[in-house]
Amino acid sequence: QVQLVESGGGVVQPGRSLRLSCAASGFALSSYTMHWVRQAPGKGLEWVSLISYHGTNKYYADSVKGRFTISRDNSKNTLSLHMNSLKPEDTAVYYCARDRSGWPFEYIDNWGQGTLVTVSS
Amino acid sequence: QSVVTQSPSASGTPGQRVTISCSGSSSNIGSNSVHWYQQFPGTAPKLLIYRNTQRPSGVPDRFSGSKSGTSASLAISGLRSEDEADYYCATWDDSLSGWVFGGGTKLTVL
Numbered sequence: 001q002v003q004l005v006e007s008g009g010g011v012v013q014p015g016r017s018l019r020l021s022c023a024a025s026g027f028a029l030s031s032y033t034m035h036w037v038r039q040a041p042g043k044g045l046e047w048v049s050l051i052s053y054h055g056t057n058k059y060y061a062d063s064v065k066g067r068f069t070i071s072r073d074n075s076k077n078t079l080s081l082h083m084n085s086l087k088p089e090d091t092a093v094y095y096c097a098r099d100r101s102g103w104p105f106e107y108i109d110n111w112g113q114g115t116l117v118t119v120s121s
Numbered sequence: 122q123s124v125v126t127q128s129p130s131a132s133g134t135p136g137q138r139v140t141i142s143c144s145g146s147s148s149n150i151g152s153n154s155v156h157w158y159q160q161f162p163g164t165a166p167k168l169l170i171y172r173n174t175q176r177p178s179g180v181p182d183r184f185s186g187s188k189s190g191t192s193a194s195l196a197i198s199g200l201r202s203e204d205e206a207d208y209y210c211a212t213w214d215d216s217l218s219g220w221v222f223g224g225g226t227k228l229t230v231l
Contacts, residue, residue: 035220044123045158045166045209047220061219095165107156107211109177111165 002026002110004096009115012086022079022096022112030054030074033099035108036081038092038117048094049081053102064090086119093117124214125149127223134231138198141226143210145191149221153213155193157186160207160225169208170195197228205230 008020022034036048049060049070058070069082079096093114100106125145133139143155157170168177170186173193185196193212197204210223 037222044207044225045160045211045222047211047222050220059219062217100171107154107168107171108158109168109171111167113165 002098004098004110004112006094006096006112006115009094009117011118011120013121014087014119016086017082017084018086018117020081020083020094020096020115020117022081024077024079024096024098027098029072029077029079031102033101033103033105034070034072034079035097035099036070036079037095037097037108037111038090039095039114040089040092043092046092050099050105051079052105057103083117086117088119091117091119123221123224124217125210125212125221125223127208127210127226129224130227130229132229132231133197133200135200135202137200138196139200139228141195141197141208141210141228143193143195143223145193145212145221147191148216149191149212149214150188150193151191152215155186155188155210155212157195158209158211160209162207166209200230202230204228 003025005023035050051070067085071080095114096112097108098110100109154172158166159169160166173188
């Protein structure tokens with residue numbers, strides 16, 4: 001079955017960087033668009049970024065544009081999110097999620113369990 | 122403040138029918154499909170309805186979705202205590218070139 005396992009979360013100081021990873025199994029990562037979605041403590045879901053199956057097309061939420069970079073290594077079945085210039089408002093559980101399609105994207109049909117990122121001095 | 126709005130809360134008694142609404146604009150709901158997710162506390166969201174009205178396998182037919190113009194709705198009939206959760210609508214926004222989630226609706230089964 002589809003499994004998405006996030007890692008790399010933790011406590012980081014404002015202005016620093018962090019890299020999240022998502023290990024995919026149970027399906028061919030190379031065939032699907034992938035997303036990152038976050039959820040601040042006690043708040044709703046916020047879409048962060050998506051990357052097409054081949055890595056060519058990337059989209060970002062305005063709140064992270066210019067600071068976050070999404071990437072993928074299909075040979076290693078891994079999705080990544082590089083987060084720079086972190087702010088306290090980036091504190092959230094970050095979910096790796098699979099789209100139903102390769103391209104064009106359609107909708108998220110599977111989610112990982114999430115990894116918590118806390119930005120605090 | 123999301124560009125797609127949901128009532129923050131809804132409630133009903135067991136057996137009742139409850140509707141959760143999602144309101145947007147021509148750049149999002151008005152021109153793209155709406156999808157619904159269910160989330161229990163401390164767990165990841167789960168796909169409940171896709172492409173406005175479609176149910177993934179395993180989702181009971183008590184759950185149904187609809188869309189009209191710039192609004193969408195999730196209906197839950199025969200309400201059960203285990204339906205108590207947060208519900209989110211989601212769609213693509215052409216103006217933002219990004220996905221948008223509604224703020225979420227917390228459903229309480231009285």
